[in-house]
Amino acid sequence: MTRKQKLVVIGNGMAGARLVEDIITRGGADQFEFVMFGDEPYGNYNRILLSGVLSGTHQAQDIFINPLAWYETNNVKLHAGARVTSIDRVNKIVIAADGVTTETYDKLVIATGSSAFLPPMEGLRTTTDGFKAGVFVFRTLDDCEAITQYAEGGKRAAVIGGGLLGLEAARGLLNLGAEVHVIHLMPHLMEVQLDAIAGATLRRSMEALGVQVHLNKATTAILGDEHVTGLQFKDGTTLDCEMVVISAGIRPNVQLARDAGLTVERGIVVNDGITCVDDPDVFAVGECAQHNGMVYGLVAPLWEQTAVLADRLTGRKPQAEYKGSKVSTKLKVMGVDLAVMGEKQPRDEHDEEVVYTEPLRGIYKKLIVRNGKLAGAILLGDTAMAPALLQAFDRGVLLPENRAELLFPLTDQVAAKSAAELPDEAQICNCNGIAKGAIVKAAKGGCRSLKALCDATRAGTGCGACKSQVQEIFEAAAGDTIVEDPSIHYYVPGVPLPKPELIAAIKEQELKSVSAVFRVLAVGKEDPASKAGLASLLKTIWHDGYEDERDARFINDRVHANIQKDRTFSVVPRIYGGVTTAAELKRIAEVAERYNVRMVKFTGGQRLDLLGISKEDLPNVWRDLGMPSGHAYTKAFRTCKTCVGTEFCRFGVGDAVALGIAIEKKYQGIEFPHKVKLATTGCPRNCSEATTKDIGAVAIEGGKWEVVIGGAAGSKVRKADLLITVDTHEEVLHYMGRFMQYYREHAKYLERTYDMVERMGIEKLRRVLVDDEEGICARLDAEIEAAVAAYVDPWQEAAQPHHPSQFVNILPKAEADAMLSQISKQPANYGD
Amino acid sequence: MSTTTTTTTKLVPTDLHFNLGALARIPPGEGKEFEIAGELIAVFRLRDGRVYAVQAKCPHREGALADGITGGGTVVCPMHSFKFDLATGAPLGHDCAALRTYAVSVNAVGEIILQL
Ligand SMILES: Cc1cc2nc3c(=O)[nH]c(=O)nc-3n(C[C@H](O)[C@H](O)[C@H](O)COP(=O)(O)OP(=O)(O)OC[C@H]3O[C@@H](n4cnc5c(N)ncnc54)[C@H](O)[C@@H]3O)c2cc1C
Ligand code: SF4
Ligand code: FES
Numbered sequence: 001m002t003r004k005q006k007l008v009v010i011g012n013g014m015a016g017a018r019l020v021e022d023i024i025t026r027g028g029a030d031q032f033e034f035v036m037f038g039d040e041p042y043g044n045y046n047r048i049l050l051s052g053v054l055s056g057t058h059q060a061q062d063i064f065i066n067p068l069a070w071y072e073t074n075n076v077k078l079h080a081g082a083r084v085t086s087i088d089r090v091n092k093i094v095i096a097a098d099g100v101t102t103e104t105y106d107k108l109v110i111a112t113g114s115s116a117f118l119p120p121m122e123g124l125r126t127t128t129d130g131f132k133a134g135v136f137v138f139r140t141l142d143d144c145e146a147i148t149q150y151a152e153g154g155k156r157a158a159v160i161g162g163g164l165l166g167l168e169a170a171r172g173l174l175n176l177g178a179e180v181h182v183i184h185l186m187p188h189l190m191e192v193q194l195d196a197i198a199g200a201t202l203r204r205s206m207e208a209l210g211v212q213v214h215l216n217k218a219t220t221a222i223l224g225d226e227h228v229t230g231l232q233f234k235d236g237t238t239l240d241c242e243m244v245v246i247s248a249g250i251r252p253n254v255q256l257a258r259d260a261g262l263t264v265e266r267g268i269v270v271n272d273g274i275t276c277v278d279d280p281d282v283f284a285v286g287e288c289a290q291h292n293g294m295v296y297g298l299v300a301p302l303w304e305q306t307a308v309l310a311d312r313l314t315g316r317k318p319q320a321e322y323k324g325s326k327v328s329t330k331l332k333v334m335g336v337d338l339a340v341m342g343e344k345q346p347r348d349e350h351d352e353e354v355v356y357t358e359p360l361r362g363i364y365k366k367l368i369v370r371n372g373k374l375a376g377a378i379l380l381g382d383t384a385m386a387p388a389l390l391q392a393f394d395r396g397v398l399l400p401e402n403r404a405e406l407l408f409p410l411t412d413q414v415a416a417k418s419a420a421e422l423p424d425e426a427q428i429c430n431c432n433g434i435a436k437g438a439i440v441k442a443a444k445g446g447c448r449s450l451k452a453l454c455d456a457t458r459a460g461t462g463c464g465a466c467k468s469q470v471q472e473i474f475e476a477a478a479g480d481t482i483v484e485d486p487s488i489h490y491y492v493p494g495v496p497l498p499k500p501e502l503i504a505a506i507k508e509q510e511l512k513s514v515s516a517v518f519r520v521l522a523v524g525k526e527d528p529a530s531k532a533g534l535a536s537l538l539k540t541i542w543h544d545g546y547e548d549e550r551d552a553r554f555i556n557d558r559v560h561a562n563i564q565k566d567r568t569f570s571v572v573p574r575i576y577g578g579v580t581t582a583a584e585l586k587r588i589a590e591v592a593e594r595y596n597v598r599m600v601k602f603t604g605g606q607r608l609d610l611l612g613i614s615k616e617d618l619p620n621v622w623r624d625l626g627m628p629s630g631h632a633y634t635k636a637f638r639t640c641k642t643c644v645g646t647e648f649c650r651f652g653v654g655d656a657v658a659l660g661i662a663i664e665k666k667y668q669g670i671e672f673p674h675k676v677k678l679a680t681t682g683c684p685r686n687c688s689e690a691t692t693k694d695i696g697a698v699a700i701e702g703g704k705w706e707v708v709i710g711g712a713a714g715s716k717v718r719k720a721d722l723l724i725t726v727d728t729h730e731e732v733l734h735y736m737g738r739f740m741q742y743y744r745e746h747a748k749y750l751e752r753t754y755d756m757v758e759r760m761g762i763e764k765l766r767r768v769l770v771d772d773e774e775g776i777c778a779r780l781d782a783e784i785e786a787a788v789a790a791y792v793d794p795w796q797e798a799a800q801p802h803h804p805s806q807f808v809n810i811l812p813k814a815e816a817d818a819m820l821s822q823i824s825k826q827p828a829n830y831g832d
Numbered sequence: 833m834s835t836t837t838t839t840t841t842k843l844v845p846t847d848l849h850f851n852l853g854a855l856a857r858i859p860p861g862e863g864k865e866f867e868i869a870g871e872l873i874a875v876f877r878l879r880d881g882r883v884y885a886v887q888a889k890c891p892h893r894e895g896a897l898a899d900g901i902t903g904g905g906t907v908v909c910p911m912h913s914f915k916f917d918l919a920t921g922a923p924l925g926h927d928c929a930a931l932r933t934y935a936v937s938v939n940a941v942g943e944i945i946l947q948l
Contacts, residue, residue: 061912811853812853
């Protein structure tokens with residue numbers, strides 16, 4: 001066997017790591033010894049999803065494509081956190097910044113990506129080398145962390161740059177509670193992808209979300225001595241702000257290549273073989289490479305480049321050539337759907353321009369048709385037609401004469417059929433660059449469940465936007481052979497039973513503690529991720545008869561308060577129906593002063609949150625408040641918002657206050673698979689937003705109440721479905737309770753009501769809960785009454801802690817005896 | 833993410849033994865912190881009887897590991913749910929640095945003895 005060639009890759013980002021993967025999947029592990037250098041101290045992560053990390057929809061650990069373990073498993077030597085500072089092409093050596101780490105190479109790949117472009121302006125840096133405090137760029141995981149930390153506590157933030165990335169940064173900042181201003185040099189947003197009308201439409205959508213957009217503004221200086229205090233613009237105006245994220249474009253990282261004597265223009269120049277024009281052993285892929293005058297800033301072209309290079313390096317297809325990429329993208333800008341491809345303006349009067357606009361709904365669609373073929377398209381706000389148009393664009397097919405067919409799906413069926421009809425080359429998962437053919441192949445080649453398929457192909461594991469398409473293709477390809485992955489039906493990951501079977505087993509074998517469930521139903525294997533869900537379920541089944549092992553609870557439920565990032569806690573006393581008294585307010589104010597509460601805040605649920613309380617102080621705070629727990633820290637009944645209804649409002653037709661208070665007094669603190677928020681509203685004007693709550697009651701003319709379920713106004717917005725219309729408060733309470741118990745018994749752990757309602761369908765729920773199709777209503781009613789009867793205010797533990805060290809963080813070293821004797825006097829279980 | 837890629841770094845072994853008092857002061861299955869020689873250490877009392885001591889703060893963003901949920905010889909940080917092996921300190925399923933671990937045992941009268 002011949003000696004393995006040594007392949008060194010500079011840059012451990014999306015292109016570099018992808019190339020090594022591509023080589024390995026082509027069997028290249030036998031031919032090459034892999035060495036990688038990465039400036040960032042991590043494995044390779046999905047940079048696209050940084051927007052999600054910043055806006056809180058993704059956790060940092062979830063965006064890794066190749067965690068460090070991957071390198072180990074695949075024998076890839078990774079110098080993490082090592083920046084390469086020079087390439088010696090004569091001796092074929094690369095040298096890292098420490099001057100010590102060096103590697104020789106046979107083949108060298110440069111995949112250094114790009115950096116944020118910093119437009120010239122004053123006051124960017126402090127006298128030392130770094131940025132002024134409060135100045136950020138948005139490119140890496142570390143940038144994300146730094147922005148998140150600085151934005152804490154709700155800052156006034158400016159984003160310089162109204163392109164795609166700038167708007168993503170703006171969304172992230174908005175979600176972090178900042179007041180956000182986008183400063184853009186050009187007359188409309190995202191001018192690279194959009195025309196003026198689309199830019200204006202997008203601007204309106206952004207402003208509706210709360211972002212303030214400033215166009216035609218050139219920033220000349222960042223104000224502030226130690227840290228950012230504002231921006232100075234060329235037109236003489238200024239803007240006060242406490243932080244600024246610069247997102248004014250990117251510049252390929254090419255200095256290294258230039259110093260090594262390689263031909264560099266905007267990017268490192270490569271030929272159709274992805275090879276540097278000056279050196280047959282050096283290659284460049286990704287955002288740092290320039291091919292045929294183009295430098296690409298999106299991932300799709302980069303997948304095409306790595307595939308060609310891998311084909312050539314492994315000898316699979318030594319003649320493979322890269323011919324440039326047709327750029328098209330489908331993305332979400334701050335939650336607004338957008339698809340763009342090709343050109344955005346007609347070239348001359350022969351080009352046909354097809355336009356549809358609906359400004360109020362933020363919809364804009366435009367096609368450029370040239371010689372009967374699609375030359376470009378912009379779809380904003382509604383991208384249902386994007387797959388079909390992308391296909392027409394990629395393959396250059398002749399378009400139907402009736403252009404309207406290109407703008408609107410003719411019927412639902414046509415749209416639904418489309419994924420299955422796509423050709424094999426059509427890219428489905430844009431994050432991971434997975435084509436339809438690969439999904440079909442995996443489905444036919446043994447993947448029998450959607451989860452197995454996604455794991456095997458990585459389709460759908462990025463931003464998740466393509467999941468439904470993947471499922472559709474999978475179902476069409478696998479046909480009857482699909483088996484569902486059973487684990488998606490488990491109530492908790494560590495006990496292999498769906499919820500109904502789990503409940504049956506627990507009841508039958510009288511399992512009363514979390515330990516007992518693990519012992520009997522999970523071959524004794526304790527799974528920490530399953531403990532809290534099991535504790536909640538056991539309480540649902542046995543009420544006060546369950547054995548309360550406190551370690552099975554999340555910290556919030558051990559100390560009955562909500563843990564904050566600095567390990568202090570927030571305390572929310574119950575304020576029934578949002579109605580309080582002067583005396584109560586005084587008490588709250590006194591407590592806030594006495595315990596140096598750092599922030600007193602009105603919550604969205606019509607009550608007061610006292611933030612920044614130490615664990616040790618919790619019992620005293622509760623005692624001094626003299627109010628019951630508001631359960632704002634747990635998966636339980638949270639609050640029932642009310643509007644003033646008939647009592648004061650001139651529109652009111654039902655007494656929303658009295659009903660709300662009655663609901664909250666009855667069902668306070670009941671545990672659920674997830675939190676449950678309620679509201680009552682005195683008329684359909686819906687001032688308390690009852691129709692977007694888990695459970696709501698809406699008064700309607702004629703003295704009646706509509707009981708609605710499954711509403712949402714969080715990361716997802718959903719209008720609640722009508723369960724039943726009733727005449728009295730008692731009936732409202734009754735049906736709400738019945739639905740609550742059903743939810744307790746049928747939802748997976750951490751499944752919100754709205755997901756369950758959508759999963760089961762309102763018709764079925766009406767049949768079960770109103771028509772009593774299954775004959776279970778009487779039992780449900782009895783169970784929820786038992787749960788209500790078993791309720792004890794957890795804040796009573798102020799007087800009688802469950803364990804002597806319940807509210808202690810640090811134990812003193814060896815003064816054991818006093819504490820021990822206390823333990824023996826305590827009953828083993830504090831009465832629930 | 834932590835910004836370093838260190839693995840378990842044990843302190844230089846010494847003969848210092850600390851009596852941390854009765855194990856019963858830690859509720860079963862939970863952890864509590866101790867301040868020893870200027871260091872904050874979390875001691876866990878697992879339900880199966882094993883006792884472990886590791887650095888108190890999560891290498892990710894300094895979450896208090898003692899407030900985490902334990903099980904199967906691991907602890908899950910209460911802040912962002914990163915999991916660590918208590919015996920070795922190794923990160924499980926993520927990229928953070930490993931935890932420092934400390935030798936710990938329980939003596940005949942049920943007291944925790946920690947060795948630095
Ligand atoms: C927030 C954000 C959102 C995005 N959204 C999208 C999207 O929705 N769709 C899309 O198609 N694209 C998107 N992109 C663009 C996409 O992420 C990039 O096109 C892609 O990451 C480019 O890959 P790359 O490997 O060329 O560069 P990178 O992923 O940047 O990787 C380069 C790596 O090389 C390292 N490096 C640089 N110099 C050296 C050196 N001298 N020594 C060692 N290591 C070095 C860098 O630290 C970096 O880790 C987004 C980018 C960002 C920042
Ligand atoms: S919802 Fe109707 S009754 Fe209630 S405050 Fe609004 S207008 Fe008045
Ligand atoms: S601090 Fe984030 S997981 Fe521990």
